[in-house]
Amino acid sequence: MSFLLMGTVYGTLLNFRGELAALGGKAHEPPYKAPPRAPVLYIKPANTWSEDGARIPVPARVHEVEVGATIGFVMKGPGDPAGYVLMNDLSIPHESLFRPPVKFKCLDGFLGVGSKMMRDEDCADPGWFVLEVRINGEPRQTVRFNDLVRAPRQLLTDVSEFMTLGAGDVLMLGCDVGRPRAKVGDTIEIRAEGLGTLTNTLVAEAA
Amino acid sequence: MKYARVIHEGVTQNAAERDGLLMLDNAKLVSFDDVTWLPPLNPTRQPRTILALGLNYADHAKELAFKAPEEPLVFLKSPSALTGHRQTTRRPADVDFMHYECELTVVIGRQAKHVKRGDAYDYIAGYTVANDYAIRDYLENWYRPNLRVKNRDGATPLGPWFVERGDVPDPMALALSTTVNGKLTQSGNTKDMIFDVPFLIEYFSSFMTLRPGDLILTGTPDGVVDCRPGDVVVTEIEGLGALMNTIAAA
Numbered sequence: 001m002s003f004l005l006m007g008t009v010y011g012t013l014l015n016f017r018g019e020l021a022a023l024g025g026k027a028h029e030p031p032y033k034a035p036p037r038a039p040v041l042y043i044k045p046a047n048t049w050s051e052d053g054a055r056i057p058v059p060a061r062v063h064e065v066e067v068g069a070t071i072g073f074v075m076k077g078p079g080d081p082a083g084y085v086l087m088n089d090l091s092i093p094h095e096s097l098f099r100p101p102v103k104f105k106c107l108d109g110f111l112g113v114g115s116k117m118m119r120d121e122d123c124a125d126p127g128w129f130v131l132e133v134r135i136n137g138e139p140r141q142t143v144r145f146n147d148l149v150r151a152p153r154q155l156l157t158d159v160s161e162f163m164t165l166g167a168g169d170v171l172m173l174g175c176d177v178g179r180p181r182a183k184v185g186d187t188i189e190i191r192a193e194g195l196g197t198l199t200n201t202l203v204a205e206a207a
Numbered sequence: 208m209k210y211a212r213v214i215h216e217g218v219t220q221n222a223a224e225r226d227g228l229l230m231l232d233n234a235k236l237v238s239f240d241d242v243t244w245l246p247p248l249n250p251t252r253q254p255r256t257i258l259a260l261g262l263n264y265a266d267h268a269k270e271l272a273f274k275a276p277e278e279p280l281v282f283l284k285s286p287s288a289l290t291g292h293r294q295t296t297r298r299p300a301d302v303d304f305m306h307y308e309c310e311l312t313v314v315i316g317r318q319a320k321h322v323k324r325g326d327a328y329d330y331i332a333g334y335t336v337a338n339d340y341a342i343r344d345y346l347e348n349w350y351r352p353n354l355r356v357k358n359r360d361g362a363t364p365l366g367p368w369f370v371e372r373g374d375v376p377d378p379m380a381l382a383l384s385t386t387v388n389g390k391l392t393q394s395g396n397t398k399d400m401i402f403d404v405p406f407l408i409e410y411f412s413s414f415m416t417l418r419p420g421d422l423i424l425t426g427t428p429d430g431v432v433d434c435r436p437g438d439v440v441v442t443e444i445e446g447l448g449a450l451m452n453t454i455a456a457a
Contacts, residue, residue, distance in 0.1 A: 008254050008285035013350060032348045040349040041358075043283040046253035047416045059414070100282040100350045102258070106415050108320075162345075162359045163287055 005049050005113060006168030009072065010159070011089055011105070013040040013097065015149050015174030022177050031098040039150065039158050042101055044089065044172075048111040052198050056090065056109040057205035058184050065110075065182050065202060066091045068175035069133045069143050069190045071126070073152045074117060075169045079160050081152070083119040084126060086190050086198040087172055088112030093181065112188070116196035123194070126152050126173075133180060134189040140180035148173065209368035209448065212249070212291075213242035221249070224368065244292035247335055247369035248314070251420035257284040258411060259310075259339055261352060263426025264399050279402050279410055282350075284339075284424075288358050292367035295455040296340055297359075298436055304343040305434055305454070308427035309385045309442035311378060311397050312337040313404055314369060319417040327405035330417070333371045334378060336450045337424045338364040338385075338442040341431075363424075364442075364452040375446055379403050382445040383428060387438050395428025397444075 014020055014036060020027060027035045050056050058065060068089030076082035090110040094101060127146040134140060150158060152173060156165065165171060182188055184204045191197040209224040215231055222229040228236045248255070261280040290296065298305050316332025340362040345355045375381075378397060385393035402410070407423055434440055436456035443449040 006254075008287070010285075010354075034348075036347050036349045038345065038347065038353065038355045040347070041354040042350055043285060043354075045256040045283060045415070047256065047418070097349055098351060099280060100352075102281045102283060103414055106283070108414075108416050162355050163285070164360050166287065169285075 007075070007166060007170065009044040009049070009111065009170040009172065011042045011044055011172045012155065012174040013042065015039070015155065016176040017147055017149060018177040019174070039155060041159065042105060044111045045106055047108050048106055050109045050112050050200055052113065052115040053200070054109065054112070055201050055203045056112070058202050059107070059205045060207075062092055063183065064093060066093045066179045067133060067135070067141070067182055067188055068179055069131045069141060070172045070175050071129055071131070071145065071195070072113070072170040072172050073156065075165045075171075076167055078164050078166050079156065081120040081156070083117040084123060084129070084195060085117045085170070086114030086131070086192060086195045088188060088190055088198055088200055089172060089175055112190075112198050112200040114195060114198040118194045129192055129195070131190055131192045134191070135180055135182050135186050141176075141178050143176045145173065208374065209370055210247060211367055211369070212245040212247050214245065215242045219245065244294070244367055246289045246291055246365040247367065248365070248420060251418070253418070254286050256417065256421040257286065257288070257424070258422065259284055259357070259424040260402070260407070260426035263401050264395060264428040265401055266395070266399065266429040276401070279407060281411075282352055282357060284358050284363060287360055288363040289365050290361040290363065292364065293451050294361065294364060295453045296362050296364065297455050297457040298434070299342065299457045302342050302344040303433070306341055306343070306431035307385055307393075307434060307440050307442060308339040308341060308431060309383045309393055309444070310337040310339050310424045310427050311381060311383070311444055312365065313408075313423040313425065315417045315421040315423070316372070316419055318419065319408060319412040322408050322412040324405045324409045327408035328372065330408055331372045331404070332419065333369050334375050334447055335365055335369050336442055336444045336447050338440065338450055338452055339424055339427070364450055366448070366450050368448045370447050381447070384443050385430065386441045387432065387434060392432050393428065393430030395430070397425070399428060400425060
């Protein structure tokens with residue numbers, strides 16, 4: 001497994017402005033009642049981690065998987081970033097954002113992790129990252145990081161108000177709207193300049 | 208047998224309870240006051256997965272004005288939230304309602320995937336006590352309960368003891384209680400869980416692999432009250448021990 005996977009991996013919901021815009025008035029209605037004030041986080045536990053190139057098992061009951069192309073902000077010490085890595089934060093599609101998404105996001109293998117890190121000191125502006133998502137070679141999504149609700153350092157500051165990110169912890173920056181869906185047999189590639197390519201193939205879970 | 212994990216004279220090690228004393232790795236006996244208590248867990252190769260249940264006692268769900276859930280309400284925590292017996296947990300200055308939650312905690316002993324309810328106990332190494340503090344002021348309705356409420360540094364005391372499965376004949380019939388400054392504020396029994404321990408192991412292992420050292424915090428009964436800086440909170444479970452924590456001002 002990749003060198004960086006030694007801590008806790010956190011994901012961030014609603015860090016792309018388009019996500020909240022897509023919810024529209026629903027963000028003000030029950031059960032949400034108001035847009036979020038603090039970062040909305042979730043955890044991708046160790047059973048979800050998949051290396052670049054790994055085949056990711058999909059249970060028979062799951063017909064489609066949502067692709068979550070994102071970047072992980074990796075720490076080398078408390079509050080001290082090491083760099084950036086491609087990640088594929090897979091989910092079973094789910095409508096409600098009211099309860100923690102454990103049964104949708106924590107399946108075995110449901111987090112692809114890139115093998116190449118761009119060092120923080122080599123990245124003048126993380127807003128510069130553009131991710132290209134291809135499924136079976138077909139372009140399906142382009143993700144730009146230049147208009148986040150919280151840019152990486154701001155996100156780290158706001159999260160650090162209540163918990164410390166230590167060596168090997170990862171804070172994923174979020175997944176934009178327009179997440180493509182994939183199914184068993186599909187190969188998902190996420191590519192970005194400076195970060196290489198992360199490739200994973202979905203396979204049927206062994207019975 | 209009850210086991211602890213402690214720091215004694217700068218050395219982190221395991222210890223076992225012997226007639227009101229701690230027996231260290233080198234067989235030396237020391238008093239409970241001579242060590243720093245850590246969560247009673249051995250290190251794992253990967254960060255341990257910590258699952259925690261919300262609203263898993265019907266009376267507590269009613270207390271919080273929720274109807275009982277139809278499937279487990281579960282959230283994840285990171286190891287950075289854990290702290291040991293006799294440590295402090297910070298209360299931010301600007302909050303009105305911070306409460307303890309006394310919880311039976313299951314320690315997984317074997318890799319578990321697609322485990323059937325009838326086999327579930329075979330996958331348990333043992334049990335401990337958690338106090339899963341919540342700060343209700345920070346609740347928001349997105350992936351609720353959000354990490355700002357439930358995954359704060361050092362806001363989940365665990366311990367004092369790891370008790371082996373064989374020493375707990377029926378984990379589904381244990382009295383739980385909490386005292387604040389010596390006054391009883393919470394009293395319940397694990398028999399009143401909505402989703403019991405075998406159900407939870409079957410449910411989680413149906414979609415994720417649990418590994419040795421992973422934890423399941425099984426929820427709390429009713430009787431939660433606000434705790435202020437200086438309050439001494441003791442969460443106790445029959446046969447497992449009494450976990451002490453002091454609230455500190457942030």
